Amino acid sequence: MIYEIITLALLAVWLTGWFTPLNFFREVITEWWIKTTIKMGFPAMASFAVVLSCSKCMGFWLTLFWKQDFFLALSVSAVAFVITFGIEQIEKYR
Structure with missing residues (x-):
């Protein structure tokens, strides 16, 4: 179970920041989503674009969505936060 949490958290961190070839597509999708929701008159939905950049x-x-387990999802989210925080601290003092 702990390996599954760590693996999914690392996957989330990897998708949102480490894997730089995805950065271009993530930026294009985010920009399109924000422009589209504002044009359609739903500016509050523009904030859903944060999912693409937040680990x-x-x-x-x-x-x-993948495992359909709320408590596992909470655990993965917390571990992803800790991993991202650790990376930021290492880069800050590097």
Whole structure:
């Protein structure tokens, strides 16, 4: 179980930041989503684009849809937060 949590959290962190070839597509999709929701008159829905760049959000929703387990999704989200925080601290003092 712990390996599954760590693996899914690392996948979320990897998808939202480490794997740079996805950055271009993530930015294009985010920009399109925001412009489309604002044009359609639903500016509140523009905030859903944060899922593509937030490791906690990506970990939660990815796990919830894939495994359909709410508590596992919460655990993955928390571990993704810790991993991202650790990476930020390492890069800050590097």
